[in-house]
Amino acid sequence: MATKTHDVETLVKKEYEHGFFTDIESDTVAPGLNEDVIAFISRKKNEPDWLLEWRLKAYRHWLEMEEPRWAHVHYPPIDFQDISYYSAPKTKQDGPKSLDEVDPKLLETYEKLGIPLHEQKLLAGVAVDAVFDSVSVATTFKEKLADAGVIFCSFSEAVQEHPELVRQYLGSVVPAADNFYAALNSAVFTDGSFCYIPKNTRCPMELSTYFRINASKTGQFERTLIVADEGSYVSYLEGCTAPMRDENQLHAAVVELVALDNASIKYSTVQNWYPGDEEGKGGIYNFVTKRGDCRGVNSRISWTQVETGSAITWKYPSCLLKGDNSVGEFYSVAVTNNYQQADTGTKMIHIGKNTRSTIISKGISAGHAENAYRGLVRITAKAENARNYTQCDSLLMGDKCGAHTFPYIEAKNASAQVEHEATTSKIGDDQLFYCMQRGISEEDAVNMIVNGFCKEVFKELPMEFAVEAQKLLGVTLEGAVG
């Protein structure tokens, strides 16, 4: 459970493990954003006209929008004209059909990240749709999924092969002009994942995408769309690492989930992008819009996230509980160290009758970091018998960090039951003493206590992720106490 390295000094000084840079000739467009760039992206992806129109509409909206400033984070203004909006590995033209055709350098990168694709083929049945920069390069287990009727492919592929599905659901949960970053994403998104589970199908394996940011100065604008048709079930895993870099990189993804009658979606994230160095220099800006739409009766959407990376994390995976008896869940662990800032939480909008939601949020703040929970629970007037339970706990390590809680609760129905609880504390000296007195080093003891603190969330993660998440936690908090 705890990391095996015990020398605190070396741990503190340890550099970001995944910091390396693979040199691949990128097909990159010059920095800047205008309608031509959007048309270029759309042409490059061979998109239908309606999609280009949709992008341009989003762009025009975006031009009129103001960058939001309400989050509890601070960063220098972003120059949106200084970002290159398209970058694709050269191999894209050839369109690799199997692993053998994939650029060996790419494979090498994955190797370093500990995602051996060919091994994973044999492993616990996880199909990987790996996004390297903006274009998907390898997709495994396609056949098995195809047998079940499940569509799991890159977004650009979906646009080509299933345009009717994409057109029907794209922007139906997060409209193109939803917010500043969602609008930007809608205008310039390059790729992402698309997933459709047909009626009464239980997806035969856990679907997984590994993101990786590469190529300097390229913002990543992923678009993920998951549709679970009536009576279906899917568990989706998303995990990220990024190479070390000095410049701040913007990442503004949009994730849309649609659950129809009796469908269930479980979406798990482990986010470990480069958080910046010990002085807070560099690191990824992670401004993400994630929203799930429980459109059908008895539908369920469950978000689980472990946020350890990024210089700034700003995301609120939300649930629109439209269908009667639908269920929304949010389990989150957000860890910030050094100069990281996180403003994260969820929105649960109860619209249907007998809707239920659960929010469990654990924030851990160390070093000079700022960690905020911001959540909204809204019970609309027609949501009879809605039920919410929220628990937000914060753990502080060190006297220079901050932990904040901003829960909004709006209830308009007299049958609503809403509960919110929050606590903030530090690791108890007596807990530490108890562990150390039994011969456990301080670092390990802290790890144990922190893992115990996060247990409620970790148990929601799929097995492999749970292990990875615990490791990550240990690495992120190295040297935070002692």
Place this chain on the structure above:
Amino acid sequence: MSDTAVNHYVSELHRLQKEMGCDNLARLREAAIGRFQSQGFPSTRQENWKYTDVRPLTRMPFSLPETGMVADHEAWLNEARLPGLDCHELVFVNGRFSAELSRTDGLPEYVVLKNLAVALEEDRTLIESLIGEDNADSNPFNTLNTAFILDGVLLSVPTDCIIDIPVHLIYLSGFSDEGFAAHPRNIIALEANASVTVIENYVGADNSRYFTNTVTDAFLQENSSLTHYKLQQEGRGSYHIGNFNILQAASSRVYSHSISLGGSLVRNDIHAELKAEGAEIALQGLYMGTGKQHIDNHTRIDHLSPSTQSRENYRGVLNDQARGVFNGKVVVHKDAQKTDAAQSNANLLLSDFAEVDTKPELEIYADDVKCSHGTTVGQLDQDMLFYLRSRAIDEETARSILTYAFAEEIITQIDLQPVREYLEYRVIGRLPDADLIKEFTV
């Protein structure tokens, strides 16, 4: 539209500046109205006013009331007086001080308790220094109050002086033509080891539309203690905005009880700064909304020093189309180690047309702290209702009993018996089958 309202108050001040007198305050007023002009009335786009729209308040040009007495005041005074309470009493009618109705005899000479207007004439330095320290000017209504500073109370308690008899401030409003605004300003200054109990009681006529914009500033020196009650029973057509600003020195203690029953649009702000070690504050609150009432309670507690403690417990009962808003913010500043802060807000939503918007906030910059908050929105317990029904109590009465039991948790915290009994009577009086409940509860 809001601009017109702002300009109205600016021209009001210029019209009345001479009449209000106290030349030495002219500059203070001018500066304040200047600040108010740049602030303007808050809009719902501002985070602090997200759930409270003050536009109804800006649509009507409220003017300062004329001085003078009103008929029938005795009946109203009796209504406002707390039976069995021996107190020093200051009475304000339509925001203006009434010396005839007030009685402060029996106070030790060294205690200052007088109308602010009088105090302003006598000792300008003291007041200016106190108002100069005013730190809550970010609230436009606080600024507006400063711009019209005149009547109110100055209560100054010297070192080691403990006043046993509570000070009761009665504000009777709504007995004149429509559309007057009152801006009472109260200043409570407690020297080291001093102790006092203050009751602010706002009573108004239902058939009048008026605007009360009150500010109370409390300055507590070392080891002093203030028990403060605010009973807000304004008329049903009135607007009530209240700011209560508290500065606390080491080991000082504040016990605040804020009960909001009246008014159509009500906003209570409490802002406490715990500036030195050992300072403690406890905030209790009860708000009950019926009809179309809108009652907003905002509190902010700043823990600026180590080993400070805060407790907060607010309860709301919302019926009909009423809307309740609660926002409790606790900020633990850097180095305020060993802070102990607990906060709780519970709401009873009794109608499908009522609404509750609650937001407890924690902002913490120190690590060795114990902070928690909890908030709930819910209904009467079905099992409890069943229990009462099974004992042949009709549904309405059963609901009233349980509603009262919910509110009672705040009322029982009140130490001063006459205040507690008065509130029990008032709260029960608002519920259906009041007479029956009295049999059960008393």
